Amino acid sequence: MRAAGAIYINSRKRDRGKGPSIIPESFWERFGPDAAVVEIDHPGGKPRVTTWHDLGRQKRERQANSLSWRREGCGRTERRALYVWVFHCPGVDGVAYYGWWTYLVGRGISIQVRDLRDYSGQMRLRGPIMALFPVHPPGLFDESLYDWMPLFARKYCVRRPDGKPRLHAGRIQGKGMIWADVTGNCIERIIGRAYLPQIANGNRHG
Numbered sequence: 001m002r003a004a005g006a007i008y009i010n011s012r013k014r015d016r017g018k019g020p021s022i023i024p025e026s027f028w029e030r031f032g033p034d035a036a037v038v039e040i041d042h043p044g045g046k047p048r049v050t051t052w053h054d055l056g057r058q059k060r061e062r063q064a065n066s067l068s069w070r071r072e073g074c075g076r077t078e079r080r081a082l083y084v085w086v087f088h089c090p091g092v093d094g095v096a097y098y099g100w101w102t103y104l105v106g107r108g109i110s111i112q113v114r115d116l117r118d119y120s121g122q123m124r125l126r127g128p129i130m131a132l133f134p135v136h137p138p139g140l141f142d143e144s145l146y147d148w149m150p151l152f153a154r155k156y157c158v159r160r161p162d163g164k165p166r167l168h169a170g171r172i173q174g175k176g177m178i179w180a181d182v183t184g185n186c187i188e189r190i191i192g193r194a195y196l197p198q199i200a201n202g203n204r205h206g
Helices: 025-027 050-076 123-132 145-155
Strands: 008-009 035-041 048-051 077-089 099-106 109-112 173-182 187-192
Touching: 025 123, 035 050, 048 050, 048 077, 048 109, 099 123, 099 145, 099 173, 123 145, 123 173, 123 187
Parallel strands: none
Antiparallel strands: 008 035, 035 048, 077 099, 077 173, 099 109, 173 187
16 A cells, blocks of 8 residues: 655744754755745655745736736626526435525626625616516516526426427426626626527527
8 A cells, every 4th residue: 555645834934943843954954945845745755845936936926817817807898698597406405405596607607696685786686687587477476586486497497409398397497598797707787688599490598
């Protein structure tokens, strides 16, 4: 059986000369004063040394990449098509996560839509979504989101490419499409419904 490797982490703040240390000073002296991390895959193996200079460079690179992403993508508003996905979860052990859920889903986006306002202001998303996908004649009922979700799944059930409902469609999940103005991974405004192109039998989804 192969022995497990080891990772030794240096600390610039460790107290020198104040009692015994788990890793003796003589160990770090072998790798120089700038050694920060030493990895050894197996006893007798050649150590790989990461210096404080390497860690600083890696941190600056991550910061630069993050700043570049924010400047180039996060601040630009795009009009994109998103899925409105409503589904029923049977729960984990019948309890956790049980119930109906609504998400807006797209590339790089997965936002839960709720009945109550929270830190992300999702109350402003709920109203337009329910208005775009009515489940009753206008003004007949004023549903809460939780009342609306099973009715949405039944009316806007998930279908196969030939237009026929998928197995259990309408009972456990439904799906529609919308256009929205998106900034980074934040939805600024919902514009309207979106539709996929018609297929050969005339059906379309969304």
